[in-house]
Amino acid sequence: MRVTLRQLILNKGEGMQHSSRLKLLLVTAAVLLFGSWQCNAQSQSVISQSQVQQGATGSDWPTYGGTNLFWRYSSLNQINTTNVKKLVPAWIFQTGDYQDALQATPIVVNGVMYVSTARSQVFALDAVTGKLIWQYKHQMLPGFSPPARTKSYGLAVADGKVFLASYDDSLIAFDQKTGHEVWKVAVEDPYTCRCSLSAAAMVVKDKVVVSGGGLRGFVAAFDMKTGREAWRFYSIPGPGEPGNDTWSGDSWKTGAVINWFSGSFDAELNLIYWGTGNAKPDFFGATRKGSNLYSSCIVALEADTGKLRWYYQEVPHDSWDFDSNWEPVLMDRVVKGRMRKLVVHINKGGYSWVLDRVTGEVLSTYPDNEHINWVREVSQSGELIGRHDVVENEPAWLVCPSNLGGKSWNHEAYSPRTTWIYIPMIEMCNDIVARPPILGVPSSGGGIWVMKPPPNHDTAYSHIDAFDPVTGKREWTYQYKYALLASVLATAGDLVFSGDSEGYFFALDAHDGKKLWSFQTGAGNRGSSVTYTAGGRQYVATPTGWGSVSGDIMSVLWTDADKWRLGSTLVAFALPEESK
Amino acid sequence: MSKLSVRFRSVIFSVLLFTPVIVKAQMATEQNLKHGEEIFAQTCTQSYCHGANGAAGGAPKLAGRGLTGDYIERVVTYGISGTPMQAWGQILPLNEVRAVIAYVQSLNGIAPSIRSGPPPVLTGDAAHGRDLFFDPQHSVRCSFCHRVNDRGLPVALAINNVPADATALRNLGTPQVSTAMAGGETFPALLSSKIPSETKIYDLTKFPPVLRTFSPSSVDLKDGSAWKHSQVLGDFSDDELGAILAFLRAAH
Secondary structure, three states, X not given: OHXXXXXHHHOOOOOOOHHHHHHHHHHHHHHHHHHHHHHHHHHHHHEOHHHHHHHOEOOOEOEOOEOXXXXXXXXXXXXXXXXXXXXXXXXXXXXXXXXXXXXOEOEEEOOEEEEEOOOOOEEEEEOOOOXXXXXXXXXXXXXXXXXXXXXOOEEEEEOOEEEEEOOOOEEEEEEOOOOOEEEEEEOOOHHHHOOOOOOOOEEEXXXXXXXXXXXXXXXXXXXXXXXXXXXXXXXXXOOOOOOHHHOOOOHHHHOOOOOOOOOEEEOOOOEEEEEOOXXXXXXXXXXXXXXXXXXXXXXXXXXXXOOEEEEEEOOOOOOOOOOOOOOEXXXXXXXXXXXXXXXXXXXXXXXXXXXXXXXXXXXXXXXXXXXXXXXXXXXXXXXXXXXXXXXXXXXXXXXXXXXXXXXXXXXXXXXXXXXXXXXXXXXXXXXXXXXXXXXXXXXXXXXXXXXXXXXXXXXXXXXXXXXXXXXXXEEXXXXXXXXXXXOOEEEOOOEEEEEOOOOEEEEEEOOOOOEEEXXXXXXXXXXXXXXXXXXXXXXXXXXXXXOOHHHHHHHHHOOOHHHOOEOOEEEEEEOOHHHO | OOHHHHHHHHHHHHHHHHHHHHHHHHHHHHHHHHHHHHHHHHHOOOOOOOOHHHOOOOOXXXXXXXXXXXXXXXXXXXXXXXXXOOOHHHOOOHHHHHHHHHHHHHHOOOOOOOOOOOOOOOOHHHXXXXXXXXXXXXXXXXXXXXXXXOEXXXXXXXXXXXXXXXXXXXXXXXOOEEEEEEOOEEEEEEEEEEEOOEEEEEEOOOOOOEEEEEOHHHEEEEOOOOOOHHHHOOOOOHHHHXXXXXXXXXXX
């Protein structure tokens, strides 16, 4: 519809008569009105309008996923498709922590931005000027050996406090105004578990919820005022608990279902939704026979107790490293003529599951990747049909997508205006061969993988797609020749923002995926942009700085990947003062 | 027979005598390298660390880096503090550590050379006690409060006197635990630090302990507390506690 209108306007003849112009304007107005009515009618019939208030952010960006429904969608529209071309940098902040990528989602509350860096440093900034208000330079525990490259995905802010889940396994509460430590609790003993906290803490009512690794993996809640532990849900059930028998022998002790992302929360149902990690050892399933609950699951936990209400396992007995850690997006939509409360969730294997979030019932599934061969298909009721597992003593085979995920952790966004979900996908495969673990060495075994382009392609590639979140119908696609590893942000200005590995932060038209604006930020983009208002002006801020395990591993597939630059910088954009 | 021919015959004899030994040694080296390659694939390339065959992965490339033999031995054995590189000398059996060192050395064109072995590994009761002390599956987590041999969190002071037996451990007094009163709360507390602007105390109400910061005027600390060490020893049996004590003695 938009293309037709644009063509109508663009094709107007130079010598057109006034009467013809009038007719054209009338036709255009009619088409616009009709189109607008049609679009609204469609929106109203498909989504719950009353939910938009809960799902959209306003002047702040108060929580990791925008709101606890995890839409990464803002109701702000001062910056929109008509003026985005004028966007200019308003301020730049260098964190100075250049050890690895800046992968965080900034939190903005009342004109103050809070951000955390790879080495668990915290900065509070004036969101209008980028001026430093306070900083906390975390000292990792002496002799602490991180289990992987250090990282932090962000913070939570509530009750006058800022909450950091530090990479060396502490949950720390700071005074929101001064940055002074209020309390600190060791969530795990990092010297023993060789695990880490990287997911942003999440505030649920009077508690702070974190998730992490260790040999069983957990989601744990702490009292927001005192730091005392309130409950802990282990993602591998202990002896005597339901599900423990889905691990052969003692394999439950070392299954290490690592939960390394934040979840979402439905206040009305009082349920927390969390995606869980895959079973360890990766790829090698012979020593952990069974379905390996609750690995590669979506779990619904009661917010006050952590008690499991329901679970759904997307990949029973995983052998490809396809965990379920990515964001559970909560939306209410009509499915088969009936308004349903949904959780829409993409697995690393490149399929999305649509579940009823009250019961865990599967309502539909659909592929998001173009190259998938680990299953022939996933049925509409969620079964994996035609599995091709990685098996011990078999030669390496090319698994698509790769174990880094058909989508990496970088988040999707959901716009209630277009009613579409915008997902950043990577088309990359890997040769995998399984290797047995060494007895008594928990982190050993699994497999060896070598990144490869998809079959019949010279190289890997990426795309951001607009999908109908229930049917999986692809509405448009934006292709990119390198790696897209930054999150997507959607706004009521009908814009979709993201960034690329070359360092361009860009805006697409939410309706057709056309690129409307871009800016070279000086370093690869691997974080999550946000938008907010302060002093009546809308800002879009993005972290920049290439790096991360996935970023570096992926870069081996492109000969010119050495142009993707490291860094750790926030860049905030706004319209020039005179044109807002 | 000339001296030369005698010498020549000796050489021939030596070659004949030692060739099988040399061949055998070469085979052993090759086997060791093969073993090292296997162990490398099962450990070093896992968890998104080093790439296959020493290529770059999540961790740095190892092949053809010009690394020295000593450096490889030291890093494989002791790890690199503050990085994900573990002290494999503490994790793998000695022969496997040596095989990995030899393999990584071979990736850098170095003939295998080991100067020293990894540090001694605990055995028997002490090893069992160490496993219990750090057991992440146990309801009691000693290492959440005690740091021993560079593992665990130093909430409590270093253990200087190891109790004689399980009974002595159960009855261990905790005079350092006091009672804190702050903002209407009363809780068992362990003082961590006190400076003019702030008092930091561990709140022992629930496990794990919480380090809380107060302004000095907002908290009162009184000697003594109802909190007893026996409360947190949980369901450890006397035998298990005995093993833990054996570990603590060995660690000292």
